[in-house]
Amino acid sequence: MEKDSDFRQWDELIPDALGLIFSHLSLQEILTVIPRVCKSWSKAVMGPYCWQEIDIEEWSSRCQPDHLDRMLRILIARSCGSLRKLCVSGLNSDLIFSFIAENAGSLQTLRLPRGEMSDLTVERIAGRFSTITFLDVSYCIKIGSRALEAIGKNCKLLVGLCRNMHPLATAGKPLEDDEAHAIATTMPKLKHLEMAYHLIGTSSVLQILSSCPELEFLDLRGCWSVILDNKFVKENFPKLKVLGPDVVDYFERNDWDECSDFSDASSEYLAWEFMTGGMDDYFDDESFDGMWDDDEASLEELELRFYEGIDEDVEGYGWPPSP
Numbered sequence: 001m002e003k004d005s006d007f008r009q010w011d012e013l014i015p016d017a018l019g020l021i022f023s024h025l026s027l028q029e030i031l032t033v034i035p036r037v038c039k040s041w042s043k044a045v046m047g048p049y050c051w052q053e054i055d056i057e058e059w060s061s062r063c064q065p066d067h068l069d070r071m072l073r074i075l076i077a078r079s080c081g082s083l084r085k086l087c088v089s090g091l092n093s094d095l096i097f098s099f100i101a102e103n104a105g106s107l108q109t110l111r112l113p114r115g116e117m118s119d120l121t122v123e124r125i126a127g128r129f130s131t132i133t134f135l136d137v138s139y140c141i142k143i144g145s146r147a148l149e150a151i152g153k154n155c156k157l158l159v160g161l162c163r164n165m166h167p168l169a170t171a172g173k174p175l176e177d178d179e180a181h182a183i184a185t186t187m188p189k190l191k192h193l194e195m196a197y198h199l200i201g202t203s204s205v206l207q208i209l210s211s212c213p214e215l216e217f218l219d220l221r222g223c224w225s226v227i228l229d230n231k232f233v234k235e236n237f238p239k240l241k242v243l244g245p246d247v248v249d250y251f252e253r254n255d256w257d258e259c260s261d262f263s264d265a266s267s268e269y270l271a272w273e274f275m276t277g278g279m280d281d282y283f284d285d286e287s288f289d290g291m292w293d294d295d296e297a298s299l300e301e302l303e304l305r306f307y308e309g310i311d312e313d314v315e316g317y318g319w320p321p322s323p
Helices: 015-022 027-032 039-046 065-079 094-102 119-129 145-154 178-186 202-211 230-236
Strands: 053-055 085-087 109-111 134-136 160-162 192-194 217-219 241-243
Touching (some): 145 178
Parallel strands (some): 053 085, 085 109, 217 241
């Protein structure tokens, strides 16, 4: 046996195997380190194998709107229709939301907290999200019952919905049960529902409970007009866990946690920037031609900053925590 045979030829792995390995790395490493290792790894990163799940939620909450749009277009285009999960905060227009919908053929998990999409646009393209099983539209103040109704009618596989609101956005306003009614009448398969700080009453909650028999978790924190008898809930809905309406120890924290998508996965981030140059001696110019040219955008122009944990540099957000 030759001596060289003791070393694994990582550059000879098939692209989908490389993509599976790279999926365990940070976004920074995938975009800036892996492409510069060798040509086969660079090719794998350019293909859909690394982009079936795109989570840029932490970064997107701090980036410039035009940077966010460009990054989404680049990464979603690379997924080539195989995108299964997308997490992004602060989507800033109906246009980029429509772009996501055009590439949502395989999408199962979609988290868009603080998005700026409108009722009209959601109604128009909700049919493109028919494969969605989990949706987060918390703090999206430009949508309402019309959008939720369209989602419920078109997303028949939906089992998880987050529709939390910011307490300052609802304080002092009258009850509005239209969103709860839309959920109750169009989303019978829900198992997980979050409606923290919603302006809903007890009757609306009971309508949801009677219409969603598979419901296992209901977040009602900050829904001060809701009064549920614990004995009644336990006897009639033994599988259901209700959180709230009381909010315990909320003001001891000044950060917020995203609503659950039934996953315990967490990430750590470091401050970083896209770097250019410094590797010209390693590869020829041709190996990098077109690498960052998707959608006429250039990734090296985008400054991405990730932060260690979620508790730092987020003072003033004040979003309510989720389980």
